[in-house]
Amino acid sequence: MAEGGPLSLRAEAAAARLPPLVVAAERVAATVMQGVHGRRRSGQGDSFWQFRPYLPGDDAARVDWRQSAKSDRLYLRETEWESAQTVALWRDAGPGMDWSGHPSRATKRARADLLLLALSSLLLRGGERVRLLGGGRGLSGRGALPALAMRLEGQSGPPADTALPRHARGVLFGDFLTPLPEIRAALAPLASAGLRATLVVLTDPAEETLPYGGRVRFEPLDGTDAALVPRVEGIRGLYEERLAAHRAGLSALAGSLGFRMLSHRTDHPPEAALMALWQALAPQGAR
């Protein structure tokens, strides 16, 4: 992608790349849909839910005459309950996300994009509204997915949104490797705005196992100082301890903000993470 080109060209190039991503997201979402269904409650909506006998007090206009003509009783046609809720989505676009420990694995960012769009696809099918944090108005309807993908391409900022609806749900994808105070500073305003968010922590396996050896100079991708390790084999255990401590701190931080936290490794299938996410988003006590 030519960074310096005219906007229309860049948008077009991005769009050319989108459909496969969208299709992949749809495919992942379809797999999850097989096992999970809608609200299963009657309510305001478009799709048919059930016929129920007419009760005194019901509006005569709601009688389904075609069904009622089949017998002596009157029936009302009820549609499924729908309550469109806005789900705010965000994924980290920092330089550290564009990394993969092995050429055969997707980068963390690619995996985050895929999960985000697949989740959006699920939500849009369910009739929810989807918006990106700091990304304008919410979208709904099946055709919104490509537009969302387009918008996602341009999204790169930190998680902040001034026009967040009250009691919205949120999903934040990222590796969350920055120091904990920075994470807290970024997330606290969201929590105070009433967002009930789920953090999806994406990890490359190499980041967990540190599969290197010898004398290595480790360079973070965000331009900060590199770390020279004379002998990697010797510090592997220590690194794992530090990583676990960071995770624990992140988990405590999420808990204190009222957020949930999910972990996902890029060498695992995305469907597993999507299923977990979907379950986490389902309203409590819905079944």
Next chain:
Amino acid sequence: MTGALSFAAPWLLVALAVLPALWWLLRVTPPTPRTQSFPPARLLRDLPAVEETPARTPWWLLLLRLLAAALIILGLARPVWNAAQGDAVEQPLLIVVDDGWASAADWPDRMAAAGAALDAAARATRRVAILPTSPTVTGEPPRPTGWMPAEEARARLAALRPHPWAPDRPAALEALRNWRDGGRNGGSPSLYVSDGLAHGGDDGAALMAALADAGPLQVARGAPGTARVLLPPRAEADRLVLGLRRAPGGPAGEAAVLAMTPDGRTLGRATLPLAAGATEAEGSLELPVEIRNSVTQLALEGTSEGAPPGAAGVVLLDERFRRRPVGLLAAQEESADTPLTGSLYYLDRALSPFAEVRRGTLDVLLSRRLAVLVLADRPLAEGAETEAVTRFVEGGGLLLRFAGPRLAEKGDALLPVPLRAGERALGSALSWERPQTLAPFAEGSPFAGLTPPAEVTVSTQVLAEPVPRLAERSWARLSDGTPLVTFENRGQGRIVLFHVTANADWSNLPLSGLYIDMLRRIVALSSGVAGSEGEAPLAPVETLDGFGRLGAPPPVAGPIGAARLDSTTPGPRHPPGWYGTSGEGGERRALNLSARLPAPAPAAAPPSGARETRIGGVPAERDLGPWLLAAALVLLAADLLLSLQSRGLGLRARAALLALAILVPGLAQAQGAPEGSAALATRLAYVVTGDTATDEVSRQGLAGLSEYVNRRTAANLAEPVALRPGVDDLSLYPLLLWVVLPDAAAPDARAVDALNAFMRNGGIILFDTRNEGSGEGVSLGADAALRRLTSRLQVPPLAPLPDDHVLKRAFYLLPELPGRYAGGPVWIARDTDRANDSVSPVIIGGHDWASAWAVDARGSNPYAVIPGGARQRTLAYRFGVNLVIYALTGNYKGDQVHVPAILERLGN
């Protein structure tokens, strides 16, 4: 001087002093870390050192690198093992080389000695001039080259060849003086590679003195007695008496002489014992009379394998090419040819298959030259007749007489033994005696080896007077001891008498096959008649080169008058060899170098102050520089591998593979074709010689040939492959090209087994010795290498390629089989070999076909054909096509020969 190590650029060794500094530098510098991008690098910062890491390079790696650096320095200093010691002066060097006949035997050693001096001169950047001492091939007197860089002189030196004539040292001295006077060619050190013999009364003292006057002189000589002269043999009844001469001082040993036919087969071998210091040796070559005349050449076997005999070690025998006309004369000409009873009836029939039989009166017969005059019971009249025949005998003729009633009545003067008057009848009605059988032939008789059949009996004979030494004059006797065949030498000729008649009247000997054999041997004993006499010029047909090999005569070789042949001293105008008319049946006379050579006498001792060295046995110079640099490269590659490993790269395996690919390019190349693919297409193959350039030529040649064959014929050949017999499977290839290099090693047992199986199952090997040309086409030792290579292979008996062989008509009709060179013989298995349907498993030649076929990457032919022309190239390709077709179809195409006969039968 043996085993010495010296440096061509010793000042570079100063750099070795830098090594300690390098050691210090390497020791304090840790290996460069590998850089790895890693998002959670923050977590790795400020880690406490949990393990003492090697901040310094480990000692063994250090040692490795220091060793590599030292090897590079040593290699650049160009160490030379066994360097020839040059004079430590900057003056140019004059190399004088004796290139006469006496230098041929140890010519490679002479070239090595001169080459070593050239190498030394090249290192000192001295200039060099070369002066040969023999007249050139064009008959010009020797002339020194100008001063030139040693590298150029090397080419001049390589072009020198020993000549089949004696050096002309006075002429060389004259040329040297003129040269020195003619300008800046003043004094200089000189090296004289001398053959150690005096030639034509000049022992080289004057030349050496002149050289020593001009500067320091080094004289290099071969071992005494190396040059040997094989004298023309003396013919005796059943053997050739051989003589050998050499200069005094030679070691004890023995010399072997081979009797060879025109097609190169060896019919006999004789050894001549040589005592230490002896100058002459004698021996005899036992050869049955009937095959002696098929011997055309006697050659000294080289002292070492492959050493040439030299022109003086080859004697050409022209007996075979002489005619032996036989004149028949009977007492009664009119009844002489009466079947079964005529006196000449049996003689004529016995002699005419192998001799030219003439008839006529005595005057007519003697008016032309005769080898044998046969008189069947014909007495000679006193006076003119007897005188004429006596002149014939004393001039070298052989008079063969048969007894009979007339001779029994009255003898004459021209009889080997005096005869008793009257015949002796055995087994008649009035005799007690019975017909006698023949006694076995005594040793020393020309009939020795023949077995008289028991049914041959003699009933009547003439008896010799008992004279002294009658037994010595008898070649054959009856079983009671009376002589049957007697002889006497008279003058240069010989008289032979059969004591029976020439027909079956007195005995049944003329009815037996023994009669023919006896006549044949007697005729073979006669001295042949050289056809042309007098001043008729004899043109050179084939001449010997300095190594004693027959070849086309040089351009300036001229004809010799027949009468002067025996008095001609071989020289550039008249090189030794065959003179006469070419072609089958043409008469030839031999001009032998050794016939006119005096006994070899040693040359004068070098003048005082000259350094004398011995050629040969000097170990070759060995430039060690490239080897040291290669070793350093290997060490550095190992170092690279180790440092990659110490950085813990996942690339470890890949780096090892890379290193392998660098270190073992040959292995990688050999594995080019995947297993099994060879069977999918027909392809030509060549045997890997180990010399990269040669193998590349073979590959290009076979590729070019394959392309040509694909274009012209229905055969479809894939890319050629390189093979190692014994390692690769040969069974997939119809044809194997094997270029024979002079230094080729004999194949090992597995390769021999594989090649024998290959030939047994119908494979064809084309051996190319690449030595049939001049200049680049001279490959000394290739023939010896070929013998070495094939010594354990089951090569069938060979013969030169006949004109009507399938190989010449398998696809194209070819008059000859040229390659890069042309004109040499091509050998194949003799046709009698019925194995594999008469298809020859080997084809041997020296035409360097691969170079003629070669096509380079741009599609052009990189090697010029010699003598040249598009026609030769085309013929070379056509030979290749025929060869491929021959390899693919065998002698199937041989049936084409019969097509005219078949058509005739069908049509009529």
